[in-house]
Amino acid sequence: MRMIDVTDSTWAKLLALRDGLSSVESGGDPAMRVYAPIAGAKGPFVLAQVGQSLDGRIATPTGDARDVSGSDGLAHLHRCRALVDAVIVGVTTVTSDDPRLSVRMVHGPDPVRVVIDCHGVLTGKERLFHDDGAPVIVFQSWAAPTDTLANAEVIRLDDTNGLSPGAILTALAELGLRRVLVEGGARTIARFVDAGHVDRLHVTVSPIIIGSGPNGISLAPIDRLSDAKRPVTRVYSLGSDILFDCRLR
Numbered sequence: 001m002r003m004i005d006v007t008d009s010t011w012a013k014l015l016a017l018r019d020g021l022s023s024v025e026s027g028g029d030p031a032m033r034v035y036a037p038i039a040g041a042k043g044p045f046v047l048a049q050v051g052q053s054l055d056g057r058i059a060t061p062t063g064d065a066r067d068v069s070g071s072d073g074l075a076h077l078h079r080c081r082a083l084v085d086a087v088i089v090g091v092t093t094v095t096s097d098d099p100r101l102s103v104r105m106v107h108g109p110d111p112v113r114v115v116i117d118c119h120g121v122l123t124g125k126e127r128l129f130h131d132d133g134a135p136v137i138v139f140q141s142w143a144a145p146t147d148t149l150a151n152a153e154v155i156r157l158d159d160t161n162g163l164s165p166g167a168i169l170t171a172l173a174e175l176g177l178r179r180v181l182v183e184g185g186a187r188t189i190a191r192f193v194d195a196g197h198v199d200r201l202h203v204t205v206s207p208i209i210i211g212s213g214p215n216g217i218s219l220a221p222i223d224r225l226s227d228a229k230r231p232v233t234r235v236y237s238l239g240s241d242i243l244f245d246c247r248l249r
C-alpha cells in the first residue's frame, strides 16, 4: 500500500492548481493522485468524505465524533477542505459537534460553510455564525421558520422528500462554488450518493473500535450483492488511518 506524504512543495503545487495558477500534473506521486483531481477540477466536482472506525461507526451513540479519525486522517480532511470552494454538512453535525469547518491543520484557505437545515432547527447561536470565519450559507425549505440567522445567507428550496442535492449544487455553482466537499454526517452524504452527485468518495478508516453508534453511509437498500456499488478504488496509508479513494463517477 502506498503512503501519502504531502511535502511542502507538493502542497504548494496543489494550492497553485486550486487557484488556477498551474495545470493538472499527474504522475506517480500518491499525494498528487489523490488531491490533484480535487484541486484541478474545473466543472462541478463533489467529494464526499467520511472518517470511520474499524467497525464502521462515525460517532458514539451520544454523538461524540471528535476523535474517530487519527491525526493524519484529520490532516487529510483539512487538506480536502482547503482544496474546495465549499464544505457541506447536515444540521445534526452542527447540533452535535458545533464545528468550525475551517482549515487549521494545514496552510490553506477556509471554504465557504454550508449547512442543510431543511426545517430551520438552527438557533443562530451555533459557533460557525459567530467565529468571524468563512461565509455561511444555510439551505432551508420554504416552510422553515423565517427568522433570519445572523451572519448567514439563507437559501430556500422546495422540499420534495427533502432538499434536492442537485438543486443545492446548482445554487452553489451560481455563487461560483463549484468544488464541494460533503463532509457529513452519514445521512447527508447518503443523500448526495443516492442522487448520483458524488464524483469521489473518501472513506478513511482509523484503528479504533467504537462498538455502537451511527454507521457510515447507509444507502437505499438492495437485495443482491450484484447490485452493490463497486467503485474503482485506490487504497493508501495516511499514517494513522487508511484511505479508500473511490471513484463514483
Ligand SMILES: NC(=O)c1ccc[n+]([C@@H]2O[C@H](COP(=O)([O-])OP(=O)(O)OC[C@H]3O[C@@H](n4cnc5c(N)ncnc54)[C@H](OP(=O)(O)O)[C@@H]3O)[C@@H](O)[C@H]2O)c1
Pocket (backbone or CB within 6 Å): 049, 050, 051, 052, 057, 058, 059, 062, 063, 064, 065, 066, 068, 089, 090, 091, 092, 093, 094, 096, 097, 116, 118, 161, 162, 163, 164, 165, 183, 184, 185, 186, 187, 188, 189, 191, 214
Ligand atoms: N466521522 C465523521 O466523518 C463524521 C463527519 C460528520 C459528522 N459526524 C457525526 O455524525 C453524526 C451526524 O450524522 P447524521 O448522519 O446523523 O446527521 P447529518 O448528516 O449531519 O444531518 C442529518 C440531518 O440533515 C438532514 N438532511 C441532510 N441532507 C438533507 C437534504 N438534502 N434535505 C433535507 N434534509 C437533509 C437529515 O434529514 P433526513 O434524516 O430526512 O435525511 C437529517 O435531519 C454526528 O454525531 C456527527 O458528530 C461524523
